[in-house]
Amino acid sequence: MIFGRSQRGKPPVEPVTLKILVAGGFGVGKTTLVGAVSEIRPLRTEELLTEAGRPVDDVSGVEGKHTTTVAMDFGRITLREDLVLYLFGTPGQERFWFMWDELSEGALGAVVLADTRRLEDCFAAVDYFERRSIPFVVGVNCFEGAARYPAETVRQALDLDADVPLVMCDARDRESVKEVLIGVVQHAMTQAADRRRAVTT
Amino acid sequence: MSADGQGRNHWFDDEAGPVVRPYAMTRGRTTSAAQHRLDLIAVVVTEPHADDPEADVTLSPEHVDIVGLCRESPQSVAELAAELDLPVGVVRVLVGDLVDIELVHVNRPVPPAELPDENILRDVINGLRAL
Numbered sequence: 001m002i003f004g005r006s007q008r009g010k011p012p013v014e015p016v017t018l019k020i021l022v023a024g025g026f027g028v029g030k031t032t033l034v035g036a037v038s039e040i041r042p043l044r045t046e047e048l049l050t051e052a053g054r055p056v057d058d059v060s061g062v063e064g065k066h067t068t069t070v071a072m073d074f075g076r077i078t079l080r081e082d083l084v085l086y087l088f089g090t091p092g093q094e095r096f097w098f099m100w101d102e103l104s105e106g107a108l109g110a111v112v113l114a115d116t117r118r119l120e121d122c123f124a125a126v127d128y129f130e131r132r133s134i135p136f137v138v139g140v141n142c143f144e145g146a147a148r149y150p151a152e153t154v155r156q157a158l159d160l161d162a163d164v165p166l167v168m169c170d171a172r173d174r175e176s177v178k179e180v181l182i183g184v185v186q187h188a189m190t191q192a193a194d195r196r197r198a199v200t201t
Numbered sequence: 202m203s204a205d206g207q208g209r210n211h212w213f214d215d216e217a218g219p220v221v222r223p224y225a226m227t228r229g230r231t232t233s234a235a236q237h238r239l240d241l242i243a244v245v246v247t248e249p250h251a252d253d254p255e256a257d258v259t260l261s262p263e264h265v266d267i268v269g270l271c272r273e274s275p276q277s278v279a280e281l282a283a284e285l286d287l288p289v290g291v292v293r294v295l296v297g298d299l300v301d302i303e304l305v306h307v308n309r310p311v312p313p314a315e316l317p318d319e320n321i322l323r324d325v326i327n328g329l330r331a332l
Contacts, residue, residue, distance in 0.1 A: 014275055014308045016321060017242040037332065043283035045241070047290055048223060074241075074279055079328025083321070086242050086277065106240060108317070108325075178329050185326050189319060 015078075019086040020184055021103055023128075024113030025121025029141045029171035030089035031073045033113060036177045038075025038087065046071050047099070070099055087181075090125075100128060109135040109184040113171065117146050119157055126158055135188040139169040139180045163190075223287060226263050227294040239293050241279040244308040247272045251304040263287065263295055268304055275308070 022030045034042045047070045073089040085108075091099055104110070110129050114122045122138075129136040140154055155166050165183050170176045224231065247268055254260055254268040266285055270276050276284070282292045299305040 012246060012275055014244060014246050016317070017244055017277060017308075018317060018321075018325065019242050043280065045279050045282040045289050048288045072241075072279075074283075076280070077329070077332065079325060083324055083328060084277075085325060085328075086279065088241070088279075103241070106242075108322075174332075178332055182326050182329050185322055185329070189322050192319070 013081050015082045015084045017084050017086060018108050019088055019106070020181060021088050021090055021107050021110040022113060023090045023110055023122070023125035025115065025118055028113045028115045028121065030113055033111070033171040033177050034073055034075040034087045034089055036172055036174045037077055037181065039078060040076050042073045042075045042089070044071050044073050072103070097128070104132065104134055107134060109137070109188040111180055111184055112136050112138045114138055114140050114154070114158070115143060115146065116140060116149050116154060117143070119154070123158070126160070130161070135184065135191045136164065137180060137183045137187055138164065138166040140166065141171045142168055223291050226261060226287070227291055230294050231290060232294065239278050239296060239307060240309065241289065242277045244275045244277050245271045245281065245296055245305050246275040246308055247305050248303055254304060261295070264299060267292070267295055267299060271305060
């Protein structure tokens with residue numbers, strides 16, 4: 001069948017899409033956080049990869065090789081008909097970090113979710129976003145039964161730069177997660193403004 | 202087997218793994234000539250004339266599924282992959298095919314390293330507050 005040249009009639013609304021990444025160690029509550037604000041049950045996408053294909057991500061000859069599945073959970077928030085925000089939980093295992101490069105491309109910013117009982121689990125994520133100048137906010141997920149530490153103590157333990165926001169949050173609570181996400185966008189705006197100033201002066 | 206071929210009550214379960222190897226659907230292709238990598242949040246939009254993809258015998262059922270889903274409302278690559286239960290890489294190739302034959306076009310997200318307009322960011326904040 002031969003189709004004519006594409007004719008732009010009255011097109012459906014084509015939304016502007018944005019993404020925020022949610023990173024942190026295994027079991028820290030990334031998918032819970034996504035689920036707390038997503039209008040859809042967190043969906044899962046999978047990517048097949050060969051061990052040999054890393055890190056160039058060329059999956060040719062994938063069949064029969066050692067294939068690995070990397071799963072990413074994501075959610076969606078339709079802010080307006082023409083403005084949609086996606087949240088992506090990053091694959092937790094460090095050996096899938098090359099996937100982050102793709103995920104973080106064009107990302108608005110990130111949330112690094114931390115658990116004070118296993119703070120070291122998020123060191124790598126903090127490091128990753130710092131190196132790439134991706135704006136991020138650290139959200140300390142306040143688990144029941146975990147000791148509470150003052151924000152300043154956590155900040156020092158993570159060796160955070162002074163301008164990186166750190167907030168206490170509850171990944172199950174919609175209002176709390178909303179605040180964290182607003183923090184990410186605000187921080188991204190500040191960082192962009194700083195960068196612009198640095199360029200123009 | 203269900204009539205629509207999509208039924209969930211197959212005699213096998215997911216533990217058996219995919220019956221068709223995922224990249225068989227792309228005839229072994231892992232990249233699409235015309236497309237550089239589609240972002241997970243790139244939005245696939247059907248062209249107005251893409252109302253009868255079944256009529257094209259060169260299209261696979263998965264191609265037809267993608268057109269069908271996107272006709273209802275534009276879908277991101279990530280959503281298509283989740284909805285069709287296909288690896289993202291497979292969806293990219295299939296969407297690339299559909300772009301080539303002009304059944305769909307792809308609305309790319311904000312280019313990397315370029316933060317979206319400040320007004321958009323403000324809209325995002327307001328939108329989140331209003332949730």
